[in-house]
Amino acid sequence: MKTEIVAMILAGGQGTRLGKLTRETAKPAVPFGGRYRIIDFTLSNCTNSGIYNVGVVTQYQPLELNEHIGNGAAWGLDRRNSGVKILQPYSSADGEKWFRGTANAIYQNLAYIDSQNPEYVLILSGDHIYKMDYMEMLEFHKERNPALTVAVIPVPIEEASRFGIMNTDSTMRVIEFEEKPKEPKNNLASMGIYIFNWPILRRYLVEDQAKARQLEDFGKHVIPSFLKNGENIFAYSFDNYWKDVGTIESLWEANMDFINPRHELNIRDQSWRIYTKTIALPPQFITRKAKVKYSMLVDGCYIAGEVYHSILSKDVKVGEGSKVTNSIVMAGATIGKNVEVAYAIIGENAHIADNAQVIGTPDSIEVVGYSEVIGGLKDEEA
């Protein structure tokens, strides 16, 4: 059976700079915005774009991610002849095969893509928060029919040296690619979203394996190799909200921005809904003494204290006399009585005992790890 397009979501990244939050889970599985995980945005984009053949390539700490994605039903990806497939590294007669880079991860999953027999392959990253109609990008690609279309986003020129920059001509044809250029000539940053004509990419990857085995990474190896061989590459410009929450501070900041009901992502837009795996929990319970201001809460929360400028995920308890400000509290965390939490990220199922304090600053967000327990001992001793 012929498939027009297969999406491959690269979800193996560790996200080292997220510290405690990615010690035991992959970055795409990191919670965001109260009830989502980062990968929900990419998966929902696939569903909303009408792409139902989706491979999720995992490698680093995949347990939570596998559990979350399951059979893909939450995103409508549990279909008869298509749906989501989780692709993990495997060993074979050739030995163990850890993925050595983004392009290598695709090469190692040649069998999956071949089984779908697509015309195009859409390469996505599971690390970014954005809403995008991939079909519009595919239309762009089909009109020009290059070997590769790269999605790009304009960034402030003074920040361009942190990104992979595409230098284009007036028709958006890519003439040069510079990874983190010291003196950027352009401000169009690669979003790590690629549409390849599959037969071309396949030929490059297979031929390289027979020879030099150098094509490990799309940015570092595949794009330069395409350019060197005169393959056509176009840049597809995207200028809506797009965020790479690579660090604790950027994750915190992106969440704080997300509280705003006029946020660009427009999470309440029924025509482009973000789906996630959920379990049913009782409603949010705000007691007589509680105060909740400029915050977002989801199911199962029980609030007896005060919550300001914060995002609370499911099943979070805030005890009497406690105050949570400018913070993210992840699912299942309990905050005891008379606790103060400010400028912090509280990990899933963490416990902040009565009278404890977790206080960071806007420049140095305090992080409590998953299932970590803070305080409590002093009270028992006393």
Next chain:
Amino acid sequence: MKRHKLCAILNLSKNFEELKPLNKNRPVAALPFGCRYCIIDFMLSSISHAGIDSVALFIEKSGRSIYDHIRSAREWDMDSAITGGTFTFSQQRWKHRHFMENNHGQDYYGDHRLFMKKSRAGYVVVMSGEYVLNLDIDAVVQHHFTTPADITVVYQNVPAEQFGKKAHLKFLEIDEKGVATNLKEAAPEDKKLAMNTEIYILKIDTLNEIMDRANADGVYADVGEVLTAYLPMYHVNAFEYTGYLAGIDSVDAYYDRNMEMLEEAHFNSLFHSSKPVITRSKNGAPTFYAEESEVREAQCATGCEIYGKVYHSLLFRDVVVEQDAAVENSIIFAGGKIGRGAKLDYVILDKAVTVDEGVELCGTRDAILVVPKNTHVTKEWRP
């Protein structure tokens, strides 16, 4: 057939005049409850936790609202490709009339028999669709096997003054051995009475026999009523259910039982037992509480946006309370939009009601104002 396997029959065909207009176009079991649930969720969850995967739903009129909610019943693990499933038998009122006109004297209970036979179960649990509860059906089954009887009936002790007030309630007389019969008359000194919840566990063979008798006697009704009527002919054991139970049979009961969810003891006994209540999730965005909002003693589902005041009230999904609006002592169903400066007190807004800016809607503690589904409440609007 697995001898100890159970299937379930839910009777959703009861209707109550006192629930109007909330029950217009929907069975009681399809009424929303507790901000994000449907009354049927509580029964389906109890059934699901007991590992039952075959459920028959007998519905008085249209089943649309029930189908829309449960779909494949995946959430309750009833969509296995191998066995089980939810089987709906709607338009029972019409079928009853048709039967009386055309098929009188034949088997009225063919649907029940076919469902039970195909379920490959040996036992059946029968429940009535107007109850909110969190029942451990395994415990009732255990009781049924350890104290053998033809039928086990589930009851709850309730204050005696309820007897007489609500004519449809049935009570049981239970002796010291736990054997139950229908109560003929309450003694004046009784403080508590054993209310029959119309939850029964029995062998499928026994139910078939009871349906045979009903056919022979010309009794054509829902099987819950039939079971209640034929109890005296069988050895019946009683199981006391001490958990949360709310019978939703009037607007007052609907209001009071929802509002008492704001009392933690009730809330916890219904929702925080070891058996969580399962419902269909709808991917709502988190609820937004604005800087100028004031929310106290309230429960909210997801998808809401609150800019105004909400006191002692329940908000279902996707409700918007605009600036300077005040919602007090009220229940707002999904999709309600409360305009700027509007005031609501002691009202129930059915689904997707829009209240214009500055409108005041006030019921009282004794006369809750119910605004029907999809109403646009302008300043000129009158109940």
